[in-house]
Amino acid sequence: MRPSKLDRLRDSATPWLLPAAILLGWQAAVTTGLVSNRFMPAPLDVVRAGWEAGRTGELWTNLGVSTLRALAGFVVGGGIGFALGLANGLSRLSERLTDTSVQMVRNVPHLSLIPLVILWFGIGEEAKLFLVALGVFFPIYANTLHGIRSVDPGLVEMGRVYGMSRTELFTRVVLPGALPSIFVGLRYALGIMWLTLIVAETISASSGLGYMAMQAREFMLVDVVVLAILIYAALGKLADALTRQLERACLAWNPAYRSA
């Protein structure tokens, strides 16, 4: 069993080789003076900045505020998108009524609404919640609708012939069939969620990660700016990993998602 353990270790280490090499090269470039640390702080400086911000609690406060905003916006926008996607996937009437309007609004870049949103809500929480919810809504809506549309009609007919009730047909055939597509929407939405939030916080906020980065820029604290960017990367990776776990649990029947 020893070689297989070794193999597994090697397999799990492989994705991290490249980032590690980049970090080492970066550190070397800064310490040898190849790159001025006014433009690019050394990795160790960034770690130090992170430690400082963590010690004063500033980092955790901002991180908490941002996460809460992101999740609130996601729940509201994703919830509405999911519900409308289901409704339009299951009912022709509902689709005829709403789909054209949704498609029109979809083509407006939601970040272009920032000036309007600031006029409406000021720089309070509502502005961020509104923008995140709007950004998250479309990928969830479009993929839920597409997922329900692409459920194999043969399976639906089978369910009907075999005496499934409407509820059973939905929970046992339509929803599981739409799930892979819904997950695609979920992953897109998570990316858009962070993007929207950071942009909104950078432009108009008095707390949060985006605000922290903007403050640091004012005082030329390059290490804090880079720290903020690295935290975005980590948060993105975390969201992606959680979705993957969820996919693996929910789509275990699908050979494409089965873990090795």
Place this chain on the structure above:
Amino acid sequence: MLLDAVRREALPDLGPDPRPAASAAPGRALAEPVGRGIAVTVRDLHKSFDGNAVIEGLNLFLPAGGFTAVVGRSGCGKSTLLRLILGLETPTGGRVDLEGSERSPRRSEPPKRIMFQEPRLLPWARVVDNVAVGLSGHGTRAERRERALAALAEVGLADKAGQWPATLSGGQRQRVALARALVSRPGLLALDEPLGALDALTRIGMQDLIERIWRAQGFTALLVTHDVTEAVALADRILVVEAGRIALDLRVDVPRPRRRGDPDLARLEGRILDHLLGSQPTA
């Protein structure tokens, strides 16, 4: 000598039952009393799609417990006939009556089942749960599961109960679909070219399995197929459908179990093929 009772009219009287007495489900606690087949009467059936007549004034009587095969060239309306009998399509005219369903007083009791050309298993449900779909709305979860396991054992797949359908071979999936169709002990089983997508050896194995279960359970079987060999191997009556009507109605009185390559079967098969090819429109 044995064959060829060609009749264009309904045959409500088949005489003595050609099948050996059904001796199924020996003491299986959960199995319902052996389901006897239900008879099907089709009167002056018409069906058209967008003005194109597919079935034109078709009359038919299927006696309870019989095994009838419907063959015909593609587009002749044989699949439509089956879907009409199953109630998957509404007839444009005429009617389909299923008799014998009064044996099951509960309205939800499923008297008829269909097996499609594709297995149509739910990929996200385990094999045993797929079979339990055949019992939708019946009994408790545990009861459904137990009956599903018994049905799986009947088609020889008891050891696959916990697997995902994606891990099974094509033949195994079709056996799961057969178990799902039979788990509720239907009185009528319609088979819509269910073996068309299987390789030759698997198909023969499936034919034997279907014949064995039919003899054990005694349901009425209606098989739609384009494979004349399959029709003569399985059925005790063969209908050739042409242009929405029954063009030929043959009895197959070859005793069971039938041997493949039996000269009587071969002669009958040749006759049906001659008819089908002879009626080919000049191209």
